[in-house]
Amino acid sequence: MAQNTERLEAIMTAAPVIAVLIVNDPHKAVAMAQALIRGGIPGIEITLRTPNALDCIKAISDSVEGALVGAGTVLTHHQYEAAVKAGSTFVVSPGATDNLIAAAEEFTQVPLLPGASSPSEVMKLLEIGYERLKFFPAVPAGGTPMLKSLSSPFAAAKFCPTGGIHIGNANDFLALPNVLCVGGSWIADARAIETEDWVGIEQRAREAAALIV
Structure with a gap:
């Protein structure tokens, strides 16, 4: 079973940046969202990465209209299932394992x-x-x-680069043809x-939303 590309791409193209967050307090998570x-x-x-991360996802999912909230740093089938139950609309992992792919096939409405x-990793996932x-x-x-070097041989692959991205270099990534958004x-x-x-968060969000796409 293939990736739910249409649903995932809608999330990736909703704005130039997906905010990647570490939060432990559900009340603060709602205000932040x-x-x-x-x-x-x-x-x-x-x-x-925090004890109450799933509670934060649920709080945002339940009470913040328009939020496309997902779970990151998902490493196991159990975490995937828990993220879905908490109300995640998508799941992000730093890598890919057979166990995670099996979870994604079980919960197709919440894409990975x-x-x-x-x-090699790109080839295996495209396969x-x-x-x-x-x-x-x-x-x-x-x-x-x-990323430029990956563009030509893997034309079908589109990326969300994450890790070391900031307001000063985000446009460099977003200008690439195989980048749909960045995570930061x-x-x-x-x-x-x-x-x-x-x-301050709202102001930085406005700056991020105005980045090139």
Whole structure:
């Protein structure tokens, strides 16, 4: 069974940036998501790196209209299932395993954006029908030169580079023909969330939403 490309691409093209976030307080997560939406960034990836990450996903899913909230750093079938139950609209993983692909085939309504950083990994994912991929870790794995080199031999693959992306280099990635969006944490970093800097988050979201596509 192939990737749910149509549903995933709609999420990837909703804005130039998917906000990648580490948050543990569901109340703050809701206020943060509202600020992102006001700024024009609906794609929200809550990484499963805190004890209450799933609760944060559920809170956003239940109460923030227009949010396309997903779960990131999903490593196992169990985490995938839990992310779906929490209300995720998509799932992101730093890589791809048979176990994760099996979970994606079980929960086709919640598509998987799997990570890849080498030609062999891209080839394996294309072989099983996965054409929308996360390029991770983007900058350490070769940045824009690496993505350019992947464009010609793998024309069907379109990427969301994540890892080392910020407002200063995001346009360099977005200008590439095989990049649909980028993932970044600069819009709402841990300090901004902890200090409840919703105004600052909204402003950075507006800047991100205005990036080239």
